[in-house]
Amino acid sequence: MVERSAAGWLAGRFLGERLSRLRLPERREPPAPAVRTAVVTDSAAALPVEWTESAGKAAWFEVVPLSVMAGDDIFSDGPEAEAALAIALAEGRPVKTSRPAPGVFERVYRRLGEAGYEAIVSIHLSGALSGTVDAARLAAERVDFPVHVLDTRMAGLAEGFAVRAAANAAAAGADAEAVAGAARDALEGAQVRFFLPSLEQLRRGGRIGAAASWVGTVLAIKPLLAIRDGQIIPIDRIRTSARAIPHLRELSLDDARRRSEPKLAVHYFGNRPEAESLARELAETLANGVEVIVSPLPAVLAAHTGLGVLAIVVTGRETPAVTSPSGAL
Numbered sequence: 566m567v568e569r570s571a572a573g574w575l576a577g578r579f580l581g582e583r584l585s586r587l588r589l590p591e592r593r594e595p596p597a598p599a600v601r602t603a604v605v606t607d608s609a610a611a612l613p614v615e616w617t618e619s620a621g622k623a624a625w626f627e628v629v630p631l632s633v634m635a636g637d638d639i640f641s642d643g644p645e646a647e648a649a650l651a652i653a654l655a656e657g658r659p660v661k662t663s664r665p666a667p668g669v670f671e672r673v674y675r676r677l678g679e680a681g682y683e684a685i686v687s688i689h690l691s692g693a694l695s696g697t698v699d700a701a702r703l704a705a706e707r708v709d710f711p712v713h714v715l716d717t718r719m720a721g722l723a724e725g726f727a728v729r730a731a732a733n734a735a736a737a738g739a740d741a742e743a744v745a746g747a748a749r750d751a752l753e754g755a756q757v758r759f760f761l762p763s764l765e766q767l768r769r770g771g772r773i774g775a776a777a778s779w780v781g782t783v784l785a786i787k788p789l790l791a792i793r794d795g796q797i798i799p800i801d802r803i804r805t806s807a808r809a810i811p812h813l814r815e816l817s818l819d820d821a822r823r824r825s826e827p828k829l830a831v832h833y834f835g836n837r838p839e840a841e842s843l844a845r846e847l848a849e850t851l852a853n854g855v856e857v858i859v860s861p862l863p864a865v866l867a868a869h870t871g872l873g874v875l876a877i878v879v880t881g882r883e884t885p886a887v888t889s890p891s892g893a894l
Contacts, residue, residue, distance in 0.1 A: 600625045602684050602735045602744045603677040607631055607665070607697050608642035609690035610725040611832065611863050625682055626732060627673050631690075631697065631865040634661040646864035651835055651872065660868045664696040670704035674712055684711035684741035688728050688748050692716045693795035695865075713745050717752055718795035720866055722830040722858065722878045727751040754883050756820055757792040758800065759832070759876035760813050764788055767797065767869055789813055810875060814843060817877040818850055824881035827851065830858040832876040834867035840875060847877070 603625040606612075610628070617628065630641040635653035640646035653660050670687070677685055687705070689698040698716045705712035717724045730751035734744045761767070787809040789801040800816075803809040821827040829847055833840035837859070844857040851857075861867075862874060870876075 599738055600735055601682065601738055602686055602741045603627070603680075603682040604728065604732050604735050604744065605629065605670070605673055605677070605685055605687040605701075606724070606728045607689050608863050609695070609697070609720050609865055610688070610728050611721045611830075611860050611866070612725050612728065613858060613860050616725075616729060623736075624680060625677065625735060627677070629665050629669060629673060631665060631695070631863075632663045633864045633868055634663070636660075640864070642863050642865045647834075647861060647867070650864045650868055654835075654867075654872050662695075662865045662868050664700050667700045667703040667707070670701045671707050674704055674708045674710075678708060678710045684713065686731055686735070686741055686744045686748065687712055687714045688717060688724065688731060689715065690720050690724060691718045691792065691795035693718070694720060694792075694797070711741060713741050715745055715748055716795070717748075719752060719755055719757060719792055721757060721832050721862065721876060722860060723752070723755040723757045723792070723880060725830075726755070726828055726878070726880045751880060754824075755878070755880040756817075757876060757878050758813055758816055759790055759870070759874060760806070760809050761788055761790065761870055762806065762873040763871060765871065767871075789816075810839075810843065813875065813877060814846060817879050818847065820879045821847075821851055821855070821881075823883050824879070825884045827855055827879060827881040829855065829880075830860055830878040832860055832862040832866075832874070832878070834862045834870065834874050835872040836875070837861070843875060843877070 605627045608628055608630040612628065630643060633640050633642060633646045633650055635649040636658045638649060640649055650660060674685055687701045689701055692698040698714060701714045705714050717727055727748040731744045731748040734747040739747070787803045787806050788799060789803065789809060789812065790797055791800050801812065803812060817829070821829060831840045831844045831847070840859050844859045848855060848857045862870065862876065867874065
């Protein structure tokens, strides 16, 4: 057995120390950017649970619930409100909705301001359909730091997609102007079209708008409606559900095909199997990995549409129309 010399041992130790110094440091992920802007919205945005599970844990994100009165009971928007509303509608009992009080928004804003955020972007349901955005504006005037209140002129996931875009910008460390800009970009060209078995709930809730002239023939038609400029407008009258829903699907598909990266959602209330079937048809027709989210309509909106509603939301940047140069064939 050959003994290792002292010189050899020292040389080995020296080389080992030198090599250890040359080792690369452990790779570490860069720290997440500090959030500068808080985001607030309302429950009419219909945010899916999987979105709110992560964002809802963030101190800089808050969803303020609207309220639903089913019979004599008042519920904050959520699963319990949806269950109570479905029973009340099935039994023909009166239902009402109400906006959050300005004081509710004020408390949320003050908490976020005291937490050290530079500003707040507050994104809300159409002011033509609810006083929620007005309550947010009143609250913003009562605090001494910047609160940017945005009226989406929309509802459901048309509002929700804008909230997600704003939240993503905020999480990346954007300032309030950029966060609000991300929401506005997501709203550009957004469309909500929906089918109702009856106009009765819209009539009772006073949200019927330009479709009021159809009430006299409510039993003879299956109305298709849309949200335009913040208000509910009629787009077509069809005699049967069997014809109305395919027409709703085709209108939405034509719209989605005009967008480079369309985002779609199907809302329902009390008729999930129909919504899932409609979503599959949309996704299979569009292909190319287009996701179609299926989400129940929040109780605060379903109180005005009734059971059996199907709504399709289409958003995404529209592809510019290709035009021929002057004189070209």
